[in-house]
Amino acid sequence: MKQLTMLCSILTFFVISFVNGQEIAILKYGGGGDWYSNPTALPNLIQFCNNNIGTKINPKPETVEVGSVSIFQYPYLHMTGHGNVFFSDEEAENLRTYLLSGGFLHIDDNYGMEPYLRRELEKVFPNKRLEELGTDHPIFNLKYEFPAGLPKIHEHDGKRPQALGIFHEGRLLLLFTFESDLGDGWEDPSVHNDPEEIRLKALQMGANIVEFAFKS
Template identity: 75%
Template sequence: MKQLTVPTILCIFFVCANVGAQEIAILKYKGGGDWYSNPTALPNLIRFCNVNIGTDIPEKTDNVEVGSLTIFQYPFLHMTGHGNVVFSDEEAENLQNYLLSGGFLHIDDNYGMEPYLRKELRKVFPNKELEELGADHPIFKQEYDFQDGLPKIHEHDGKRPQALGIFDEGRLVLLFTFEADLGDGWEDAAVHNDSEEVRKKALQMGANIISYVFKH
């Protein structure tokens, strides 16, 4: 009888634990970056999705550590912050196993994490690079149509917003939204004083991401 490898066992556990599940957790990481930023963002996005696109996602989200097997209980992980990100070798391997076993990670740069994140992602996928998603990618054509691709929500350096992804055998396993700051638009209106139009765009794009992940 062929012996099962650890990644295979984790994959079986992941599939069995998540058949039909719609749950999102916040990824907690080391390095000093504020993984806990934008506290009202994800609950607001989940509420928007449950009302407008028919999802059934618990509004209360758990915080899970990169190196914990607990991440395999959630088909969708969300990560954000402003500063430094550090993955140990063991955490990088655990995250790689999670993503290759069917999990998905959305990283929304809240401004400042990009150079640190790129370095750490090389630990997770040494042989893969972030690829920019064109405006014709299906993630922009789900419940809402974004003809120009990722919308700009919060201005920092005057750079264009980018949706960058890592793929495995054609499946998008990781999405990095950069120079867009979707999470600021998901937060309560009083936090950043964004207009209703800007917040609507952010929530609709977030809904597209969630719709795309759970459909695929």
């Protein structure tokens, strides 16, 4: 019965992706981390994408739980937070099936989630590891050019920004942006008082990620 339910979810994923392949949802996870942080970030990014790269994404993203079959309704999931992340074995299996079936997950570290995330990703893909994307990767060379790679939006530990990914058969199915904090740059200007040029870089990089995910 469980395998049949999963098969139905995968078939639903392909049908919905074919009919309406431009939707984004926020991924809710366990462990106590604030998956709900940066509440204005994703709506602002969606508005930017709809205005500048021709997408038609729902301006009010839904929230889906990592273990729910509802994730198969969305070709793009966004995940963020500051602290602990926990996936049960069932949730890890659900997320793995989603990603291998054609889904895409962008995880943006809002500062502090990286060690917990790495631990939980080993449950999702025991035989895969995060790999750094080179500056020649297409995600940096779409609508907006980023010849130096992932931009630095907020300083935390003084480390360089990194775009890390998990690949399967040559396809980037999970992107982890670390020491960049794109989501803070997507938030309303009054939240962090970032200069406009910094916010624009964050939004442009986010738009590249969205464009890449929907085209891949």
